[in-house]
Amino acid sequence: MPDTIPELEEIKKLLRQEPRGLSILEISRELEIGRNVTAKYLSMLYAAGQVEVRRVAAAKLYTLAHRVPVSALLGLTSDLIVVLDRHLRVVLANGAFLAAFCPRRIDITGRSFEVFFPERSLPREIEKMTGTALRGHEGRCEIHRESDGSSVQFRAKFVPVVFEDGAPGVTVILEDVTREVEAARSLEKALEEKEALIHAIHYRIRNTLQTASSIMHLQTSQLNDPVARGAIRATEQQILALALAHEDLYLSQNSDRVRMEEYLTRLAGTLIGTYGVSPEKIAWTVRAPEIEMPLELAQFTGFLLTELITNVIQHAFPGSMTGTMEVTIDREQSGAYTVRVRDTGVGIPDGLAIAATTNPGLSTVRLLVERYLNGRITIERDSGTIVTITFGGDELLTPPPEVTSAGERA
Numbered sequence: 001m002p003d004t005i006p007e008l009e010e011i012k013k014l015l016r017q018e019p020r021g022l023s024i025l026e027i028s029r030e031l032e033i034g035r036n037v038t039a040k041y042l043s044m045l046y047a048a049g050q051v052e053v054r055r056v057a058a059a060k061l062y063t064l065a066h067r068v069p070v071s072a073l074l075g076l077t078s079d080l081i082v083v084l085d086r087h088l089r090v091v092l093a094n095g096a097f098l099a100a101f102c103p104r105r106i107d108i109t110g111r112s113f114e115v116f117f118p119e120r121s122l123p124r125e126i127e128k129m130t131g132t133a134l135r136g137h138e139g140r141c142e143i144h145r146e147s148d149g150s151s152v153q154f155r156a157k158f159v160p161v162v163f164e165d166g167a168p169g170v171t172v173i174l175e176d177v178t179r180e181v182e183a184a185r186s187l188e189k190a191l192e193e194k195e196a197l198i199h200a201i202h203y204r205i206r207n208t209l210q211t212a213s214s215i216m217h218l219q220t221s222q223l224n225d226p227v228a229r230g231a232i233r234a235t236e237q238q239i240l241a242l243a244l245a246h247e248d249l250y251l252s253q254n255s256d257r258v259r260m261e262e263y264l265t266r267l268a269g270t271l272i273g274t275y276g277v278s279p280e281k282i283a284w285t286v287r288a289p290e291i292e293m294p295l296e297l298a299q300f301t302g303f304l305l306t307e308l309i310t311n312v313i314q315h316a317f318p319g320s321m322t323g324t325m326e327v328t329i330d331r332e333q334s335g336a337y338t339v340r341v342r343d344t345g346v347g348i349p350d351g352l353a354i355a356a357t358t359n360p361g362l363s364t365v366r367l368l369v370e371r372y373l374n375g376r377i378t379i380e381r382d383s384g385t386i387v388t389i390t391f392g393g394d395e396l397l398t399p400p401p402e403v404t405s406a407g408e409r410a
Helices: 006-017 024-031 035-047 070-074 095-101 124-134 178-220 226-251 260-274 295-316 360-372
Strands: 051-056 059-064 080-084 090-093 139-147 150-162 168-176 257-259 282-287 292-294 323-331 336-343 376-380 385-392
Touching (some): 006 024, 006 035, 006 059, 035 051, 080 095, 124 150, 124 168, 150 178, 260 282, 260 295, 260 323, 282 295, 295 360, 360 376
Antiparallel strands (some): 051 059, 080 090, 150 168, 257 292, 323 336, 376 385
């Protein structure tokens, strides 16, 4: 709009003096110009958003518009905003855009958008998004810009606009997300370093425990007392269960949850191999699909299963008897776990309770399940033996310290 027309300023000055509004006739009389010319000037001001019109009876009253000019609105945001015509030439830009792309604050109206990029040509993604906006669809992309040795990252939004003459245009809104991107990269790097450290810790713990297990194995071979050898071997196997859990975490991408199927497969295989049991004597399987446990609970479950698997190896198949062993873990939607060891061996004699059995392993398992898991253990005799442990949740309980006969806490 040609703001240089003096009559336009006279009309606005007149309307400031009459905030209730004036009609075309009243304005034409005050300015001593024709009604048709006055109507033309008012139409120009109305199209520019500088005046408003309302109808009172048969007359139209014009008042100054209370809308904030677009250029003023653009200055209220920290985002970089530039309006482009259909040829991607600058129509309007806010102060934030000028400060970032044109520090000298020269007039950039009419300049091509591509001159603000070091290559003097639009990056392919920007060219694609501006084309999308000119066809009436909003577009978004990330823009990376190098300037004066510094790197800036923008999140760009391309909004279609239509000018007064009906021509299409594009409003480009650039949000500086450099700090956000750098913070995300720093966090990602820190997480990678943390994961590497945790994996290294699991690796060292595994090696330490395996070394301790090997030392105990050597000591066992030097003992003649079968009771002492059995006790050391049991401790060796429990240390091995700890080591295998750390090995699973070291090998996996997850640093705090153990994949139980892989873990128990290695545990059962190692125990079978330790006792020199051939696949022909005991055919065994492990099934725990998609089951993962926190490290502490996984190791505790490994302790329990070490006792149960060892019990099967030592007692279920005497002499030349052969059969199968299956170890399974299932989890219900409520979060409760069911751990089961099934074998087709000779079975436990009828009427023999766990607490009364001469096998200390089963008694230990019952005590641990009840005290630390608040769970229960059952034994079924069905073509062998089925030992089932049920408990809920991923947390181990911490039982209160026991009081001895002397009144001291154990």
